[in-house]
Amino acid sequence: MNANASLNLEEYIARMEEACGEEKNVIVHFKFKKKDEAIGKILKKAKVEKTVAGVIFDLTYKGLSIRLYNTGKAIIKKAKDKRQAQSILAELLS
Amino acid sequence: MFDPYKVREDFPILKRKINNHPLIYFDNAATTQKPRQVIEAVKEFYEKHNANVHRAVHTLSLEATELYEEAHEETAKFIGASSMAEIVFVRGTTEAINLVAYTWGLRNLKQEDEVLLTLMEHHSNIVPWEILSKIKGFKIKYVDVDEDGALNQESLKGMLSPKVKLVCVTHVSNVTGVINDVKTIAKLVHENGALLLVDGAQSVPHMPVNVKDLDCDFLAFSGHKMLGPTGIGVLYGKQEILEKLEPFHGGGEMIREVSFDPKTLRCKISWNTLPWKFEAGTPDIGGAVGLASAIKYLKALGMENVKTHECDLTKYALKRLEECSKVKVYGPKSVELKCGIIPFNVEGFNSHDVALLLDSYGIMIRSGFHCAQPLHQKFNIPSSARASFYIYNTREEIDRFIETLKEIEESL
Numbered sequence: 001m002n003a004n005a006s007l008n009l010e011e012y013i014a015r016m017e018e019a020c021g022e023e024k025n026v027i028v029h030f031k032f033k034k035k036d037e038a039i040g041k042i043l044k045k046a047k048v049e050k051t052v053a054g055v056i057f058d059l060t061y062k063g064l065s066i067r068l069y070n071t072g073k074a075i076i077k078k079a080k081d082k083r084q085a086q087s088i089l090a091e092l093l094s
Numbered sequence: 095m096f097d098p099y100k101v102r103e104d105f106p107i108l109k110r111k112i113n114n115h116p117l118i119y120f121d122n123a124a125t126t127q128k129p130r131q132v133i134e135a136v137k138e139f140y141e142k143h144n145a146n147v148h149r150a151v152h153t154l155s156l157e158a159t160e161l162y163e164e165a166h167e168e169t170a171k172f173i174g175a176s177s178m179a180e181i182v183f184v185r186g187t188t189e190a191i192n193l194v195a196y197t198w199g200l201r202n203l204k205q206e207d208e209v210l211l212t213l214m215e216h217h218s219n220i221v222p223w224e225i226l227s228k229i230k231g232f233k234i235k236y237v238d239v240d241e242d243g244a245l246n247q248e249s250l251k252g253m254l255s256p257k258v259k260l261v262c263v264t265h266v267s268n269v270t271g272v273i274n275d276v277k278t279i280a281k282l283v284h285e286n287g288a289l290l291l292v293d294g295a296q297s298v299p300h301m302p303v304n305v306k307d308l309d310c311d312f313l314a315f316s317g318h319k320m321l322g323p324t325g326i327g328v329l330y331g332k333q334e335i336l337e338k339l340e341p342f343h344g345g346g347e348m349i350r351e352v353s354f355d356p357k358t359l360r361c362k363i364s365w366n367t368l369p370w371k372f373e374a375g376t377p378d379i380g381g382a383v384g385l386a387s388a389i390k391y392l393k394a395l396g397m398e399n400v401k402t403h404e405c406d407l408t409k410y411a412l413k414r415l416e417e418c419s420k421v422k423v424y425g426p427k428s429v430e431l432k433c434g435i436i437p438f439n440v441e442g443f444n445s446h447d448v449a450l451l452l453d454s455y456g457i458m459i460r461s462g463f464h465c466a467q468p469l470h471q472k473f474n475i476p477s478s479a480r481a482s483f484y485i486y487n488t489r490e491e492i493d494r495f496i497e498t499l500k501e502i503e504e505s506l
Contacts, residue, residue, distance in 0.1 A: 019462055020477065021444065021461070021470075021477025022476035023444045055454060071113045071453065071454045075447060075450060
């Protein structure tokens with residue numbers, strides 16, 4: 001991850017956690033004030049597979065599935081680890 | 095007459111909206127919300143009585159000491175202990191179990207001994223014993239559970255032998271809500287000459303628990319799961335057992351005397367009386383005051399009423415969940431066998447999806463392993479969603495939960 005990408009993450013993300021369970025999910029909480037901007041940027045770059053009432057977006061990006069919520073949360077599914085999820089988000093938010 | 099709507103008025107947080115929806119809090123097995131009586135008691139302690147406890151002569155310290163000791167007495171009465179000597183305040187259930195491991199376990203368990211745990215234990219009743227086993231070399235064996243998550247008593251009976259020195263079992267599973275028959279287990283364990291440690295984190299807050307009736311040797315539970323503050327918990331131990339144990343933590347408060355011997359150039363130490371022998375350093379006095387207030391609140395409601403209300407909610411929720419075709423519920427379906435905890439999954443979703451979807455409707459549930467990975471392996475599921483109820487939850491909230499689950503099922 002380059003320096004700019006790292007700056008972007010701090011700007012948009014409040015918290016990222018590897019969720020417990022065998023599914024290897026990473027849960028992302030966007031900063032409340034930046035969530036709409038973050039969602040907008042992600043929607044521009046990732047492929048939207050499905051939208052539910054403009055509230056939930058099922059996306060794919062570089063082979064990873066992402067479920068994005070307009071409440072400012074996201075699940076990155078089957079990421080190898082938190083670092084991979086960070087790197088994907090850095091690209092999406094740059 | 096128990097009225098959850100009247101109870102709700104005491105909980106300021108329940109007036110919140112989350113994601114523009116009224117808050118529904120169904121994560122009570124993780125921690126409970128606090129009534130204003132508890133919040134006020136803690137606030138009043140810090141505003142009017144704050145001082146360190148014991149060994150001071152000034153007025154504030156005496157007031158703080160009285161409140162702190164009263165909290166021990168209140169707790170002792172709540173669980174039917176003989177006296178406050180049997181009530182050790184700790185940070186929570188986890189620390190209480192570690193206390194037993196590093197006092198009784200460290201001094202009594204030998205290489206040839208066995209400790210029995212169950213597959214339904216929370217990690218806090220597994221990890222301390224696995225760590226200690228690596229130090230002391232004793233064997234750990236896991237008692238099996240049935241398909242519905244109930245403890246397999248035949249498996250327990252088959253594993254008991256003269257080698258077994260300790261059996262650790264949860265009173266109520268934090269995943270399935272299964273209630274274990276601790277009284278019968280205690281009889282079996284004692285006939286075998288072993289001791290019984292009970293994890294009461296999910297039972298003490300939800301049903302009448304009497305340690306004399308159960309005849310357990312140790313009982314561990316947390317204040318924050320029963321309306322109290324975080325950072326305060328309880329280890330009950332039979333006095334005759336606690337008397338024989340060496341302390342866990344060393345420091346101030348837990349000693350009677352530390353005298354320097356000029357001949358040996360070492361300090362000679364004698365321990366304080368129970369329960370202070372196990373409470374090194376300045377304790378969480380504010381937390382203890384909050385816990386006492388929480389206990390008074392629960393006693394005023396009546397623990398039988400608490401249990402009945404939760405049983406009613408669980409029965410109702412289990413019935414209504416049958417309407418959700420993609421929802422699979424784990425654990426027993428009969429409320430006679432369980433507490434107000436319902437683990438489930440929705441076909442096509444992982445548990446975190448379900449929790450996040452419900453969160454967007456203001457409904458708070460937990461997802462993942464719930465610190466009980468072995469039980470999930472037993473059920474052969476990668477994780478689960480969990481709804482857990484308490485005194486302030488209502489059937490109306492369950493209706494909204496079910497309707498939201500149906501929406502989730504239909505929409506994706």
